[in-house]
Amino acid sequence: EVQLVESGGGLVQPGGSLRLSCAASGFTFSSYWMSWGRLAPGKGPEWVANIKQDGSEKYYVDSVKGRFTISRDNAENSLFLQMNSLRVDDTAVYYCSRTREDGGMDVWGQGTTVTVSS
Amino acid sequence: QSVLTQPPSVSAAPGQKVTLSCSGSSSNIGRNFVSWYLHLPGTAPKLLIYENTKRPSGIPDRFSGSRSGTSATLGITGLQTGDEADYYCGVWDSSLNTALFGGGTKLTVL
Numbered sequence: 001e002v003q004l005v006e007s008g009g010g011l012v013q014p015g016g017s018l019r020l021s022c023a024a025s026g027f028t029f030s031s032y033w034m035s036w037g038r039l040a041p042g043k044g045p046e047w048v049a050n051i052k053q054d055g056s057e058k059y060y061v062d063s064v065k066g067r068f069t070i071s072r073d074n075a076e077n078s079l080f081l082q083m084n085s086l087r088v089d090d091t092a093v094y095y096c097s098r099t100r101e102d103g104g105m106d107v108w109g110q111g112t113t114v115t116v117s118s
Numbered sequence: 119q120s121v122l123t124q125p126p127s128v129s130a131a132p133g134q135k136v137t138l139s140c141s142g143s144s145s146n147i148g149r150n151f152v153s154w155y156l157h158l159p160g161t162a163p164k165l166l167i168y169e170n171t172k173r174p175s176g177i178p179d180r181f182s183g184s185r186s187g188t189s190a191t192l193g194i195t196g197l198q199t200g201d202e203a204d205y206y207c208g209v210w211d212s213s214l215n216t217a218l219f220g221g222g223t224k225l226t227v228l
Contacts, residue, residue, distance in 0.1 A: 037163075045157065045208075045219050046219065047218070059216060059217075060216075062214075095162050097162075102150075102169045103208070103210045104168030104169070106174055
């Protein structure tokens with residue numbers, strides 16, 4: 001079964017850091033682009049970042065550039081999102097997704113909740 | 119304000135057909151493949167359409183996609199009450215180097 005399982009969310013103060021992880025199984029992880037997206041309360045989905053199969057290309061939404069870093073470990077079938085200088089408006093459920101070459105995100109995890117609050 | 123424009127809401131009766139639009143520009147819809155997603159509160163988005171017109175396995179053929187110029191459309195026939203959800207278009211923008219989602223359309227099946 002194709003599966004993505006996120007972890008690492010939690011409550012953090014503004015300015016703090018968190019590292020999200022996404023464990024992939026059931027498919028050849030190293031063959032796919034991977035993405036992080038988020039759903040803030042009452043809002044639609046927002047793409048956050050993606051990374052090429054070998055990690056050679058990474059792209060970010062403007063609002064997280066310089067603060068978030070996406071990475072992957074193909075040997076461990078894992079995707080990561082290092083989030084620094086967190087802001088209140090980063091509060092959301094964060095999802096990892098398998099991303100097709102055409103950009104379609106065809107498999108999503110169950111999400112992990114990040115709450116930034118003092 | 120989203121770069122991709124979707125009508126905020128659409129409604130139709132059970133059994134009817136509805137079309138949901140997504141308007142973009144030459145740097146996104148005009149150049150790259152469009153995807154469509156269904157979203158229910160508290161859940162992850164679900165891919166309905168990829169590469170403008172293709173359906174993943176398990177998605178019924180009541181759902182269809184098309185693209186013309188800088189606009190894309192999701193069609194749903196034989197509407198069911200279970201189709202009530204928010205629908206989002208998504209596409210890569212080659213100028214911004216970011217993936218975009220539209221603002222979403224809330225579908226109500228009356």
